[in-house]
Amino acid sequence: MEKQSDLLLDIQHLHTAYRLNGKFYDAADDINLTLKRNEILSIVGESGCGKSTIASSIIGLYDHKNTKVTGDILYNELNLVGLNENLFNKIRGDKIGMIFQDPLASLNPLMRVGDQVAETLYYHTDMNEKERHNRVIELFNQVGMPKPEETFQMYPFELSGGLRQRVVIAMAIACKPEIIIADEPTTALDVTIQAQILDLLEDIQKQSQSGIILITHDLGVVAETADQVAVMYGGQIVEKADVKTVFEHPLHPYTRSLLNSMPQSEDEEEDLHVIQGTVPSLQDMPRNGDRFAARIPWIPASAHEENPVMHEVEPGHWVRCTCWKTFHFQDEVGGE
Amino acid sequence: MWKTVLRRILIMIPQLIILSILVFFLAKMMPGDPFSGQINPNTDPKQIEALKRAAGLYDPVPVQYARWVGNLFKGDLGTSYIQHVPVTSLIADRAVNTFWLSLFSTVISYSIAIPMGISAGRHQDEWQDQAVQIFNYITLAVPPFVFYILGIWLFGFTLGWFPISGSISPNASGFWGTLGSEIYHIILPGTLVALITTTSVVQYLRTGIVDNKVEDYVRTAHSKGVPEKVVFNKHILRNSLLPIASSFGTVITGLLSGSMIVESVFSYPGMGKLFLDSIGQRDYTTLTALILIFGFLTLLGNLLSDIIMSIVDPRIRIK
Ligand SMILES: Nc1ncnc2c1ncn2[C@@H]1O[C@H](COP(=O)(O)OP(=O)(O)OP(=O)(O)O)[C@@H](O)[C@H]1O
Ligand SMILES: [Mg+2]
Numbered sequence: 001m002e003k004q005s006d007l008l009l010d011i012q013h014l015h016t017a018y019r020l021n022g023k024f025y026d027a028a029d030d031i032n033l034t035l036k037r038n039e040i041l042s043i044v045g046e047s048g049c050g051k052s053t054i055a056s057s058i059i060g061l062y063d064h065k066n067t068k069v070t071g072d073i074l075y076n077e078l079n080l081v082g083l084n085e086n087l088f089n090k091i092r093g094d095k096i097g098m099i100f101q102d103p104l105a106s107l108n109p110l111m112r113v114g115d116q117v118a119e120t121l122y123y124h125t126d127m128n129e130k131e132r133h134n135r136v137i138e139l140f141n142q143v144g145m146p147k148p149e150e151t152f153q154m155y156p157f158e159l160s161g162g163l164r165q166r167v168v169i170a171m172a173i174a175c176k177p178e179i180i181i182a183d184e185p186t187t188a189l190d191v192t193i194q195a196q197i198l199d200l201l202e203d204i205q206k207q208s209q210s211g212i213i214l215i216t217h218d219l220g221v222v223a224e225t226a227d228q229v230a231v232m233y234g235g236q237i238v239e240k241a242d243v244k245t246v247f248e249h250p251l252h253p254y255t256r257s258l259l260n261s262m263p264q265s266e267d268e269e270e271d272l273h274v275i276q277g278t279v280p281s282l283q284d285m286p287r288n289g290d291r292f293a294a295r296i297p298w299i300p301a302s303a304h305e306e307n308p309v310m311h312e313v314e315p316g317h318w319v320r321c322t323c324w325k326t327f328h329f330q331d332e333v334g335g336e
Numbered sequence: 337m338w339k340t341v342l343r344r345i346l347i348m349i350p351q352l353i354i355l356s357i358l359v360f361f362l363a364k365m366m367p368g369d370p371f372s373g374q375i376n377p378n379t380d381p382k383q384i385e386a387l388k389r390a391a392g393l394y395d396p397v398p399v400q401y402a403r404w405v406g407n408l409f410k411g412d413l414g415t416s417y418i419q420h421v422p423v424t425s426l427i428a429d430r431a432v433n434t435f436w437l438s439l440f441s442t443v444i445s446y447s448i449a450i451p452m453g454i455s456a457g458r459h460q461d462e463w464q465d466q467a468v469q470i471f472n473y474i475t476l477a478v479p480p481f482v483f484y485i486l487g488i489w490l491f492g493f494t495l496g497w498f499p500i501s502g503s504i505s506p507n508a509s510g511f512w513g514t515l516g517s518e519i520y521h522i523i524l525p526g527t528l529v530a531l532i533t534t535t536s537v538v539q540y541l542r543t544g545i546v547d548n549k550v551e552d553y554v555r556t557a558h559s560k561g562v563p564e565k566v567v568f569n570k571h572i573l574r575n576s577l578l579p580i581a582s583s584f585g586t587v588i589t590g591l592l593s594g595s596m597i598v599e600s601v602f603s604y605p606g607m608g609k610l611f612l613d614s615i616g617q618r619d620y621t622t623l624t625a626l627i628l629i630f631g632f633l634t635l636l637g638n639l640l641s642d643i644i645m646s647i648v649d650p651r652i653r654i655k
Contacts, residue, residue: 061555086563088561089563090561091561092558092560092561093562094561098556100552100559102552105551105552105553106552106553106556107556108557108575109553109650110574110578110648116556119557119560119562120560120561123560123561123562123563155651157650168556172559
């Protein structure tokens, strides 16, 4: 049995809708997720599936005029949905740290990177300037910055992509947050640097006993780092399980397609599966029936549930719709 | 940073040389010479020739150029053939007048434009923004001289609040009396110029704020828990002021060309009016001197822009 306090984030029936031409469209549609301490939860899916939407809903950073968020995001009994901005600013940066995709764009071009990290400390601690400086140096050491003192005085453009992302990570963990949200933290980086940054995130998670939500479209990243996985398609979670189950016993056609389209070896000749079509735009997303059905047209409509819901097919393993039971790839012989 | 500034100043040297050569040849091509107007039909042509030779007009061109540049350094810009006074003395007073008028209008212009730009950018698409946009359309659409004439008509003739011409009243006396009268003469033209030159600063600032608001680094600042107000002032506003700081130098150029219109409409004895008058009177010496000064000030403005930029933008400062 897990202790109650191990539950860091409990997301229930989260709907996030954006206003487009006067109408609201759900980009996150009935999301149910939990994040526990000491856990890396990965949200994976193609571009436009609503991954960042979940992240921005959690941290409350969206255009309030054109975005409608409903449901519950519970953090220690506190509902983050609709939380007052002043209270939220006490949580952001302190209890929840955020790492974004593009480290260059994420940093203020006109501010020394050290000051940008120290800014977090300024709002959440009562350290004086000297103490903040020392803490930043300590953080720079922790994230593996080669020359912390020199780096403190530098501007973002003077650093390489990998070092910039280390600055962003230092900023996110400055106040030892319980929750770290990393939205595609390695997408903008070179392959060699990607692995280093992921290792760093894992180290941080272990040291701080925090929970990390790692958003990515790269299943390789998921396999390497995640404990729990939520696969998203068209604003919905279509499969949810621990990482082993997802890779060894994937059920939902979308999960299986994603896995099949992932390179298995270094072999360049390898024939990769390509998922037909693309993720529809927010306005074109079918709101009834199986949203993924359009991209596996060889599967008869009768295989899908009329209104697909999540089923717990084995303890802790959730799958949307029942179409997985008869799903086969186009070049496979149908039926099971 | 000092290296950047020094390098930038060094770049100005060839620019100045080119400017001086251009103006020198321009001066040579203009009709007339120092003896025009002093000669009557009865003068012996031989004597004129001798005078010209003595004045060095038949020397090789490089020698003449060197002498001309040497005179420039001594502050000798030649003598006006029309007014028969040294051009330097002709320009000096006007330059001071134009300087004060420009300074006044610049200060007022920025004090109006910056709050307007901030308000429009912060409240994008709300009524504050729309009001500022309407103001911008008006200042952009109305030709400056129409605007000045309307101003003169309303505040000068109809209401009688301000003098409508000159830079000082003839019976002003004493230090304070003179100063007061000068300021009094500057207020109306200065304010009108200020109002009509706000457009670009307002637009720069508004666009800067609107663009910066949605930048990732602003989202990062929010995600750190930085309060809204601080995010605006410390991150968004500061970064949006950058293009304004860098365009400051070019304001000088704008003021110079603008001074011709406003000074003519207000009969304000400044360099702009002098320039137009010199054209009208075919006072070529004065004209060339003014072209040289305007060219120099333009280069100076660009230098200023670059130096300001290198101070405020670390990306330029450090490279
Ligand atoms: N502010 C917004 N206004 C309107 N539509 C939006 C907004 N943000 C995202 N969307 C739309 O919502 C859907 C989900 O977007 P989201 O950014 O959450 O996807 P994502 O999974 O993070 O994709 P990516 O991998 O490209 O980051 C997309 O169709 C996107 O176009
Ligand atoms: Mg995203």
